[in-house]
Amino acid sequence: MKTDLIIIGGGPAGMAAALAAYEKGIRDLLILERDKELGGILNQCIHNGFGLHTFKEELTGPEYAVRYMDMVEERKIPSLLNTMVVDVQGGTPCVVTAMNREKGMFKIEAKAVVLAMGCRERSRGAMNIPGTRPAGVYSAGTAQRYVNIEGRMPGREVVVLGSGDIGLIMARRMTLQGAKVKLVAEIMPYSGGLKRNIVQCLDDFGIPLKLNHTVTQIHGKERVEGVTVSKVDEKLNPIPGTEEFVKCDTLLLSCGLIPENELSQGAGAQMDDTTAGPVVNAKLETTVKGIFACGNVLHVHDLVDNVSIEAEKAGEFAADYILNGEEDWGEAVRPKIPEKSKCTLPEGRDAGSQIICIGCPVGCLITVNKKEDGTLEITGNTCKKGEAYARNEVTAPVRAVTSLIRVKGGSGRVVPVKTAGEIPKGKIRQCLEEIGAVVANAPVKTGDVLIQNVAGTSVSVVATGNIPVGNIPAV
Ligand SMILES: Cc1cc2nc3c(=O)[nH]c(=O)nc-3n(C[C@H](O)[C@H](O)[C@H](O)COP(=O)(O)OP(=O)(O)OC[C@H]3O[C@@H](n4cnc5c(N)ncnc54)[C@H](O)[C@@H]3O)c2cc1C
Missing domain, CATH: 3.10.530.10 (CPE0013-like)
Structure with missing residues (x-):
């Protein structure tokens, strides 16, 4: 089998790369996706917060994915679903080895390949938490898939370790689905998630966030029966005597994401220790001829809008390579990685009058003073939306569900x-x-x-x- 361009992964990166290559004139292209549908991780991110830049609207993950899926379908860009790519080799041609139920193992030759396989979560093994190995320990993303796609609850009494956005969002999701989230423990003195997520995922539901704390023991033989949570010192070592037993049947781990590197490494691509993904040049080409990379497989992105922008470029560069032949590889260019957020809510904040705006990721601290004549004086907002939000929040707070x-x-x-x-x-x-x-x-x-x-x-x-x-x- 032969084609011009193969895109590995049908998430937002893969779909945006395919669409951009199509716009550049590539008609012989194919998306290979191991899941039963396109959309990638977005299909399980059913919360709001996607697409503010790309579509100027606040969409849920599936809504954002469906917009791209519709564009792929309109252009009749073909995809092979339930198809796992197991090997990629660069060169002229590139050779992709994949497998599915219908065809078994098969090879496809392509003039260029775009890697768009996303990332995976750090596992329990990578964190060395002592204790037994009972059921009930999940990565937050696995639990998210169980709940939001399979429609099943992983447990009823939950502790979350890690307060990045995924941990915060899963604390809220489990609560909305009827579980009791006992606490979110975070080893750092700040949360890695957005302020607005601390507010709308934890504060709204009275879920405590324990900064400078980690899980030091998992209890239970068949099923998790509880965890020990301990305070850590400035070197992140648990402080003896601070242990607290927390009864729960489920521990969700949300402790970081790592690009899916097997295929990139198998192809012989040079890897970058800082991004944890492959080294690329200004055209997002890896060090292996004809193989390009974008999205979370290149480096972990916080915003899907940035994934789409980067992937469009990768699709265009791959199309140029196919249409005009290769140029000098040039030099390595490290993608711009946004600084990790380090959020804490202001200490001693009076939640009645000092409000964190949840209208956008900035999370302005807005102060609302009730004047003698009963009118409200609102300060600290940086946009009109913030003013309206603060006014509502003290008079008649509202939320989308x-x-x-x-x-x-x-x-x-x-x-x-x-x-x-x-x-x-x-x-x-x-x-x-x-x-x-x-x-x-x-x-x-x-x-x-x-x-x-x-x-x-x-x-x-x-x-x-x-x-x-x-x-x-x-x-
Ligand atoms: C829980 C969570 C919450 C988030 N919340 C937000 C938010 O509120 N707002 C926002 O803007 N962004 C958010 N993001 C970030 C955003 O969703 C991701 O950055 C984006 O989806 C990454 O796109 P991707 O295409 O690179 O990867 P993915 O969406 O992971 O897609 C990769 C695809 O590749 C496929 N694949 C992998 N390996 C193979 C293989 N060997 N063969 C075939 N197919 C393969 C996978 O099945 C998958 O479909 C969130 C992310 C997560 C995980």
């Missing part, structure tokens, strides 16, 4: 949903109860209204993903 609705007769058990607008914070529990009581019939499409007037708010609940007809039983 994302969750899941069970599906009957579909190719998946649950469909992600969101409230079509914000609802009063005090109505969230009732909204979730109504969502939990509904079972939709497949097919369900993005935008379908599944509940009208949820919790008497006059806001509807709409699907944010597609569930075609299938035969997976509902939960």
